[in-house]
Amino acid sequence: MERNILKRIALLLITAGIIFSCGAQKESLEISEQEKVVFNSDDEQQVEIADEKTEYEIIIIEPGFYVWLQSIARPEGYYSQSFLENRNSLMVMNWNQRVLQPRLYNPNLYELQINYDPNIDYGYEVNYKLYNYFIFFQRKYNQRLGPFIPRI
Template identity: 75%
Template structure:
């Protein structure tokens, strides 16, 4: 009898915890009208992610990303380079795993692998823009590339 009561209490507690955690996720992923307008934009201005000192470059042609980066994303200098590098390592790993699984993940979203080596210093600008592209991508396409919510 005690075992059944304990099980019921545990189930109720887990259910309440699930409801609370789901509610907070919805709140954190709220997308403003301004951001939604940027997502709907068909402006295809390319964003070059490069660092002249290190000679690494990524070119992103994603409708709305340039405008989002200029108007919605946190400004350069907001994050430290070590924060950006740590997040990018995780996000690139998850991205590349999805590219390799087109039967599971939409191959129209995950087309090409990203060559990002952890031991290389790509510089602040490359890390900043790559990280912000991942945030933009996750918010626009309602994807989760890591264990944390893609917040601004």
């Protein structure tokens, strides 16, 4: 009797796993035509991420990012600073781990580590631009830097 119950539980778990994996595959990343045009753009206008108070600075020279940030990304103020900080902490951690593993992850995508301390208040603008760069990067190169699908 106990064996039959264990078999049923195992069968239910297997069935639930199959249903869950099928449902997860339906969540695909849809890239709009406008976004595809931006991703294929040769525009290399740089985006500076800086905060004078903390002397934090990143300069991003990624084709299409400036246009994407101006035309496709959610506007400043859409996300709270705490949301941006939480997501950035997670994505920086994953990014830096990939930089350290060039045999597993493309070293042309993950070139340099990002020094981001979650205990420092970098301000809204730095967090906003960094977060949006991560979303842009994940969507353009079909990468995942966290457990969530990078959506706009």
